[in-house]
Amino acid sequence: MLWKFWQNPEFIRHRRSELRRSRMTTVALVVLFVCALTILACWASETAMRHTFGTPVDYSSGPSIASAAALKSYYPLMLMQFGVLTFWSLLSCTQGISRERERNTWDFQRTTRLAPSELLVGKLLGEPVLAYFIFLCSLPVTLVTGIVGHVPFLKIVLADFVTLIAALFIGVAGLWVSSLFENKSRGIGLIAGLAIYGMFMGSTGLADSPFSGLAGFSPLTTFLPLLGRIPAALRPMLFGGRVPWLLMTVLLYVTFGAWLVLMLVRNLKKDVNEMRLLSHWQAVGCCAFLNFVLYAVLDPTRGNPFSTASDFVSFMVLINGIIFFFLGVAMLSTSERIDPESLLSARAFFSGNGLQWPWLMISAGVSYILLIWGLYMWKDQIGFDRHLIGWGAVSMLIVLVFITRDVLFIQWCKLTRLRSPVVKGVLFLGLYYAGVAVLYSVMDVTSAGAATALADALTPVAAFTYNSALVPTSVVVGIVIQVMATAFLISAIRGRVQKIELLPAVAAGD
Amino acid sequence: MIHLRSLRKQFGGLVAVNNIDLSIPRGEIYGLIGPNGAGKTTTIRMMCGLLAPTRGQVEIAGIDVTAEPERAQQHIGYLSDFFAVYDDLKVWEYLDYFARAYKMPDADVPKRIREVISEVNLEVKTDSMIAGLSRGMKQRLGIARAIIHKPDVLLLDEPASGLDPKARFELRLLLQKMRDQGATILISSHILTELEGFCTSIGIMERGRLVRSGKIEDVTAADSPARAVDLRWIGQSGASVKQVLLQFPEVSGAELEAGEGHFSFTGSEERLSDLVAALVSAQVRLTSFNEVKTTVEDLYMRLSHHEVM
Numbered sequence: 001m002l003w004k005f006w007q008n009p010e011f012i013r014h015r016r017s018e019l020r021r022s023r024m025t026t027v028a029l030v031v032l033f034v035c036a037l038t039i040l041a042c043w044a045s046e047t048a049m050r051h052t053f054g055t056p057v058d059y060s061s062g063p064s065i066a067s068a069a070a071l072k073s074y075y076p077l078m079l080m081q082f083g084v085l086t087f088w089s090l091l092s093c094t095q096g097i098s099r100e101r102e103r104n105t106w107d108f109q110r111t112t113r114l115a116p117s118e119l120l121v122g123k124l125l126g127e128p129v130l131a132y133f134i135f136l137c138s139l140p141v142t143l144v145t146g147i148v149g150h151v152p153f154l155k156i157v158l159a160d161f162v163t164l165i166a167a168l169f170i171g172v173a174g175l176w177v178s179s180l181f182e183n184k185s186r187g188i189g190l191i192a193g194l195a196i197y198g199m200f201m202g203s204t205g206l207a208d209s210p211f212s213g214l215a216g217f218s219p220l221t222t223f224l225p226l227l228g229r230i231p232a233a234l235r236p237m238l239f240g241g242r243v244p245w246l247l248m249t250v251l252l253y254v255t256f257g258a259w260l261v262l263m264l265v266r267n268l269k270k271d272v273n274e275m276r277l278l279s280h281w282q283a284v285g286c287c288a289f290l291n292f293v294l295y296a297v298l299d300p301t302r303g304n305p306f307s308t309a310s311d312f313v314s315f316m317v318l319i320n321g322i323i324f325f326f327l328g329v330a331m332l333s334t335s336e337r338i339d340p341e342s343l344l345s346a347r348a349f350f351s352g353n354g355l356q357w358p359w360l361m362i363s364a365g366v367s368y369i370l371l372i373w374g375l376y377m378w379k380d381q382i383g384f385d386r387h388l389i390g391w392g393a394v395s396m397l398i399v400l401v402f403i404t405r406d407v408l409f410i411q412w413c414k415l416t417r418l419r420s421p422v423v424k425g426v427l428f429l430g431l432y433y434a435g436v437a438v439l440y441s442v443m444d445v446t447s448a449g450a451a452t453a454l455a456d457a458l459t460p461v462a463a464f465t466y467n468s469a470l471v472p473t474s475v476v477v478g479i480v481i482q483v484m485a486t487a488f489l490i491s492a493i494r495g496r497v498q499k500i501e502l503l504p505a506v507a508a509g510d
Numbered sequence: 511m512i513h514l515r516s517l518r519k520q521f522g523g524l525v526a527v528n529n530i531d532l533s534i535p536r537g538e539i540y541g542l543i544g545p546n547g548a549g550k551t552t553t554i555r556m557m558c559g560l561l562a563p564t565r566g567q568v569e570i571a572g573i574d575v576t577a578e579p580e581r582a583q584q585h586i587g588y589l590s591d592f593f594a595v596y597d598d599l600k601v602w603e604y605l606d607y608f609a610r611a612y613k614m615p616d617a618d619v620p621k622r623i624r625e626v627i628s629e630v631n632l633e634v635k636t637d638s639m640i641a642g643l644s645r646g647m648k649q650r651l652g653i654a655r656a657i658i659h660k661p662d663v664l665l666l667d668e669p670a671s672g673l674d675p676k677a678r679f680e681l682r683l684l685l686q687k688m689r690d691q692g693a694t695i696l697i698s699s700h701i702l703t704e705l706e707g708f709c710t711s712i713g714i715m716e717r718g719r720l721v722r723s724g725k726i727e728d729v730t731a732a733d734s735p736a737r738a739v740d741l742r743w744i745g746q747s748g749a750s751v752k753q754v755l756l757q758f759p760e761v762s763g764a765e766l767e768a769g770e771g772h773f774s775f776t777g778s779e780e781r782l783s784d785l786v787a788a789l790v791s792a793q794v795r796l797t798s799f800n801e802v803k804t805t806v807e808d809l810y811m812r813l814s815h816h817e818v819m
Contacts, residue, residue, distance in 0.1 A: 017596060274562055
């Protein structure tokens with residue numbers, strides 16, 4: 001049932017509303033007209049090129065005019081096909097769920113027996129169904145122009161394949177974004193979707209970086225060389241061996257797509273306020289996966305931004321800090337999910353309804369093990385020193401302590417009556433760090449040492465400024481302060497949960 | 511058929527539904543009454559599996575809704591107060607979508623669509639685009655959607671809003687027919703006249719709590735044990751009629767003027783009959799003697815006055 005998408009009720013609904021006979025005829029005619037115009041324009045351009053001031057140029061040794069014009073029109077047609085399908089998928093899927101919430105139709109879909117996976121497939125293929133129809137209409141034209149233009153058939157097929165998988169991946173990402181936003185913040189969701197689209201396409205710029213494989217996220221990295229317009233970048237590295245870009249793109253889309261699908265299937269039929277993107281164990285798995293991917297695609301021979309192994313450690317710790325933060329946010333709980341017991345009893349720390357901090361610790365442990373493994377595997381290129389084992393642990397600990405504090409602060413915000421608590425929590429944290437930065441610059445005027453000590457104590461900057469496990473006292477003091485702040489936040493969360501438990505009945509909005 | 515046990519829902523620091531216990535047997539039409547913000551919609555959304563309870567349990571047709579929402583939802587038809595339909599579909603396409611989404615056998619779908627379209631009187635619009643339907647018609651289509659999969663339990667949140675009087679009457683008939691076929695119906699409203707004479711049981715919600723629940727007669731009787739009686743007569747003065755009435759200790763609060771008045775009576779049917787006989791013996795020429803039933807509206811206003819305002 002799941003794979004027979006043409007029988008999926010959600011897909012059928014979209015097909016019926018978007019592809020009525022009259023609209024299909026109009027769209028097909030418009031597409032064919034645009035294709036014809038493009039081909040004619042290219043033919044005219046080619047013909048003009050072969051005549052200089054009205055005198056025919058001898059092209060007898062080159063391709064025929066039909067072949068050259070077909071090849072010339074093949075590129076814009078393929079690009080148009082690619083642009084329409086990927087961009088339309090993004091726009092429609094980014095609004096797929098939030099628009100249903102806005103129309104008050106989402107609840108009815110949630111009360112049907114459609115499984116989340118069925119809803120997902122129906123929306124993924126149904127929301128941009130008109131774009132797929134446009135793609136189908138233009139496909140014979142691009143095939144013919146490609147064949148007449150002597151483009152290898154396999155390249156044409158692979159270019160279409162890349163277009164399709166890119167549209168599917170972007171669609172899944174769009175639905176994921178859409179599921180996070182309530183109807184009132186649909187516009188923000190759309191902006192987020194556009195930002196993600198820009199990031200996907202722009203990731204092609206990573207092709208010359210040490211993580212060149214991540215350029216495979218951009219379908220352009222694979223698609224444009226298949227058209228023959230630009231030479232393919234040097235093949236990316238995967239586990240130390242060179243692999244084709246197409247394989248890299250497929251691997252990235254399948255693995256990252258699987259995580260997005262997991263988050264969607266877990267939450268699609270839940271109320272937006274009750275969503276928790278990942279379970280605790282899944283978050284640990286996700287952290288390990290993201291680290292694993294980074295080490296798998298690492299190619300220290302390119303770009304070489306790491307002058308020393310310490311630089312590499314600092315970079316990986318920074319990346320892990322970002323990962324911890326997002327995983328912590330993905331594990332945020334509602335008040336009813338938090339088990340007050342888990343805040344008190346050591347045994348219950350790791351319960352499914354506990355707070356995030358034990359799981360962030362496990363994630364940090366996994367990240368640290370992978371860091372040491374990565375350093376060891378690439379020791380010839382990056383260099384390896386025993387002191388990095390200690391320094392890696394200390395810098396990871398510093399980042400973990402600060403991120404745990406920040407995540408618990410956002411968790412506390414979520415238990416209050418703040419509207420958009422996550423956004424406000426992040427803004428408050430931004431204010432805190434901005435305040436510390438200003439204080440640092442003020443103190444730096446009189447005493448650079450005191451300013452550094454302040455930064456060490458109140459921000460995780462020490463994780464990137466030293467390269468020895470023997471850190472100054474200010475760093476230790478900073479860790480102690482943050483651990484105390486974390487304990488205070490846990491206590492505040494506990495108080496909040498217990499207060500809610502004891503609240504008398506008061507009128508709440510229906 | 512419907513069992514709510516210690517049901518509670520919190521939104522941050524707000525308790526929207528507070529420890530509700532409720533059992534509605536099969537074939538009942540249960541009216542859930544309460545002002546805006548009383549927690550009716552939250553309760554219904556938890557019953558549908560749309561919201562997870564903070565605590566407590568919802569059981570529909572013997573299935574725990576929180577544990578097995580999709581299985582429970584097969585037994586539930588739901589219509590929310592503010593809802594929309596897909597304007598770019600035809601009427602039959604809309605119902606076909608939901609019939610298939612509820613996993614009805616393909617062979618049964620066309621017949622069932624014809625049945626529900628007939629039940630909500632939309633036959634002439636079967637092949638029309640939904641965008642062209644009036645608000646009342648869309649409401650009827652929403653009801654058709656809620657019953658397309660023959661649910662055992664219907665949860666309707668303000669279903670009659672937007673319906674004209676004729677359509678409201680037809681909705682009543684449709685729901686009574688479904689009740690006769692064994693369906694259990696919970697209907698929420700703050701328009702009390704909409705529910706009276708239609709529901710078999712009622713519950714009154716205030717500030718997240720169910721302050722009264724039961725058969726309409728039981729609820730009203732429990733709240734006002736004294737019966738209010740109106741009477742009219744010709745001839746005698748109010749004072750002489752009052753003298754007859756006060757011979758009965760069950761009578762209180764008699765307010766009688768020339769030719770008409772009312773009093774409260776706490777006695778049995780027999781004693782009330784004796785009172786009529788006494789009035790007739792005293793040659794009071796009665797033209798009217800009738801008991802004034804306590805309406806749901808009276809009860810609701812009384813409760814609201816004491817507990818909410």
